[in-house]
Amino acid sequence: MAPTAVNGTGNGTGREHEVLHRAPAPAGVAVPAPPLPADLQAARAALRLALPEPNSKFSQDDEWCVVAEPGGAWGEYRFHDYDRIFQVPGLYEKIFYDVLGCDSPRFMVGLLSEALAQAGVPASTLRVLDLGAGNGIMAEELAAVGVEHAVGVDILTEARDAALRDRPGLYADYQVADLTRLPVGQRETLAGHRLNALTVVAALGFGDIPPAAFRTAYDLVEPDGWVVLTIKDAFLEETDTSGFGGMIGESIRSGALEVVRRERFQHRLATDASPLLYEGIVARKRGALAG
Known part of the structure; x- marks a missing residue:
């Protein structure tokens, strides 16, 4: 099955509008987004990943993506493989916040x-x-x-x-x-x-x-x-x-x-x-x- 690619800025085919669908803040409460360190922002922006085809259905415990490795190959990451994800600066934020709109x-x-x-x-x-x-x-x-x-x-x-x-x-x-x-x-x-x-x-x-x-x-x-x-x-x-x-x-x-x-x-x-x-x-x- 072909994955859906997502580029270094967090936008991908068919995904641009989806990332914006986030739960609103409670009325009357302003919660500003804290600034991220410049090196983390840069690492996050440079990452390239791809999701499974949108018509592929996985249980939440079995979701995955592939990520472009430094050598050019693509490595598979299950979403609950947190030990591996945390070792790559910006990858957690890239997957769950930039692409999947976690809020x-x-x-x-x-x-x-x-x-x-x-x-x-x-x-x-x-x-x-x-x-x-x-x-x-x-x-x-x-x-x-x-x-x-x-x-x-x-x-x-x-x-x-x-x-x-x-x-x-x-x-x-x-x-x-x-x-x-x-x-x-x-x-x-x-x-x-x-x-x-x-x-x-x-x-x-x-x-x-x-x-x-x-x-x-x-x-x-x-x-x-x-x-x-x-x-x-x-x-x-x-x-x-x-x-x-x-x-x-x-x-x-x-x-x-x-x-x-x-x-x-x-x-x-x-x-x-x-x-x-x-x-x-x-x-x-x-x-x-x-x-």
């Missing part, structure tokens, strides 16, 4: 900003645990609205290395850790940050962050802290087998998670240009998670 970090920070304003809570008072932090895009958006203390956690060393390379200085700390079996020393280190907010954006489900890891991160957040998460709507349905549907759904029903804002929005486009819809939730931690 989840900006959208969710907009929801959070609105909720904080309604509660009279300055963003500067947040001490955020950014779970599934990747290469720091969420921290960049948080910093743009006044968050001064963010701690990244990711299971991949490549993610931490990419964050330090591409967005230095945004995290007060960045721990590479498996939260399903968090060592005592790392738990104490994270607890020492006195975390009062948790962000998990575009990271839950598909085996990337299992329910047990989410629970560990949630337990590190102080009572009445803020919880900001996105999750594919299918994971919250009654037929869900991932464990998130019961955990999050029951926690909301019991009041352990007090929902402040909840929006269904377009996370990004699939490779066939169909929308991938997620639930965006901003909540307060009022008790232990269900289950």
